[in-house]
Amino acid sequence: MQPSGQATATSLPIGSDADLAWVRQHVRQCAAQLGFGLVQQTKLVTAASELARNTLVHGGGGRAEITPLDNGRTRGLRMRFIDSGPGIRDLELAMTDGYTSGGGLGLGLSGARRLVHEFGVDTEPGRGTTVTAVAWVAPVPSSRPGVG
Amino acid sequence: MLALTLLLCTLRLVVMETALDANAELIERQRQQLLEVATPVIKLWEGTVAVPLIGTLDSARSQVVMESLLEAIVDQRARYAILDITGVPTVDSLVAQHLMKTVAAARLMGAECIVSGIRPAIAQTIVQLGIDLGTVLTRASLSDALAYALSKQGIEVSRTDAGASAR
Ligand SMILES: Nc1ncnc2c1ncn2[C@@H]1O[C@H](COP(=O)(O)OP(=O)(O)OP(=O)(O)O)[C@@H](O)[C@H]1O
Ligand SMILES: [Mg+2]
Numbered sequence: 001m002q003p004s005g006q007a008t009a010t011s012l013p014i015g016s017d018a019d020l021a022w023v024r025q026h027v028r029q030c031a032a033q034l035g036f037g038l039v040q041q042t043k044l045v046t047a048a049s050e051l052a053r054n055t056l057v058h059g060g061g062g063r064a065e066i067t068p069l070d071n072g073r074t075r076g077l078r079m080r081f082i083d084s085g086p087g088i089r090d091l092e093l094a095m096t097d098g099y100t101s102g103g104g105l106g107l108g109l110s111g112a113r114r115l116v117h118e119f120g121v122d123t124e125p126g127r128g129t130t131v132t133a134v135a136w137v138a139p140v141p142s143s144r145p146g147v148g
Numbered sequence: 149m150l151a152l153t154l155l156l157c158t159l160r161l162v163v164m165e166t167a168l169d170a171n172a173e174l175i176e177r178q179r180q181q182l183l184e185v186a187t188p189v190i191k192l193w194e195g196t197v198a199v200p201l202i203g204t205l206d207s208a209r210s211q212v213v214m215e216s217l218l219e220a221i222v223d224q225r226a227r228y229a230i231l232d233i234t235g236v237p238t239v240d241s242l243v244a245q246h247l248m249k250t251v252a253a254a255r256l257m258g259a260e261c262i263v264s265g266i267r268p269a270i271a272q273t274i275v276q277l278g279i280d281l282g283t284v285l286t287r288a289s290l291s292d293a294l295a296y297a298l299s300k301q302g303i304e305v306s307r308t309d310a311g312a313s314a315r
Contacts, residue, residue: 042269049240111277
């Protein structure tokens with residue numbers, strides 16, 4: 001993922017339910033401006049909602065970085081959710097459908113991964129968690145690499 | 149073009165931020181008011197109630213919806229309750245969980261719940277998220293849900309001769 005255009009991120013705070021609504025709204029409007037179709041917009045907003053809520057609920061708050069991308073062939077959106085909370089001890093377990101450490105459905109992380117084209121989690125116990133999700137307007141067919 | 153998009157995103161953000169600072173308290177107060185106002189339970193027919201949900205379905209909102217729906221089920225002796233989500237822009241795992249809890253609670257009160265108004269983009273997203281709404285009765289639109297509830301109660305809606313010729 002090498003954006004040829006300069007990646008200017010928009011940083012949004014995640015500290016309350018109202019902030020979550022704001023992140024969703026921002027992602028929806030950016031996605032629409034970048035040329036994402038309605039279904040893709042809905043998927044991006046839903047993924048953002050899941051990941052931002054994890055940042056709030058499990059990470060104790062943090063911020064979202066929303067960055068428009070252009071790889072020269074198509075445009076995309078990178079969403080990064082950053083907290084300095086407890087981190088995820090067992091990432092494989094956390095990524096399992098249905099696993100929750102609270103009373104959730106346990107579909108936020110694993111579901112969000114399916115809603116985007118590139119997905120990566122950078123976490124360290126005691127240090128925090130950064131989740132990165134990228135979607136492209138016109139993805140290269142059958143290429144779904146992960147991000148570090 | 150990308151630069152323009154970036155600029156627009158950034159500009160809008162600045163505008164939003166300024167507005168929020170100035171009106172944070174007002175917005176919070178209005179949000180509280182909306183909590184109460186925006187969840188009317190409507191009696192559609194004898195034994196059938198409906199809630200048209202509009203906007204974000206966060207935990208506080210869901211709690212209010214559930215309470216007023218259960219209350220209406222008792223008051224109206226409703227056997228059928230319709231949750232219409234046409235006006236809900238995002239259905240993520242938390243919203244889905246709230247919906248399922250409301251359906252389960254209504255069931256305990258002796259009412260069957262029907263969720264209507266799941267738009268195509270939302271349906272696709274729900275499936276990919278992995279949410280299983282298999283136990284929830286759904287209909288495409290509020291009118292389909294009403295037709296279902298009526299027919300289950302043995303009520304038939306038909307066009308009279310007069311109505312047909314007037315068309
Ligand atoms: N940012 C984070 N910091 C720490 N732990 C996290 C973070 N994000 C996720 N987790 C852990 O991963 C688990 C799975 O997350 P996931 O979003 O899939 O489920 P959930 O949040 O528990 O429920 P829901 O389906 O409502 O999202 C969480 O229960 C939590 O233990
Ligand atoms: Mg979650």
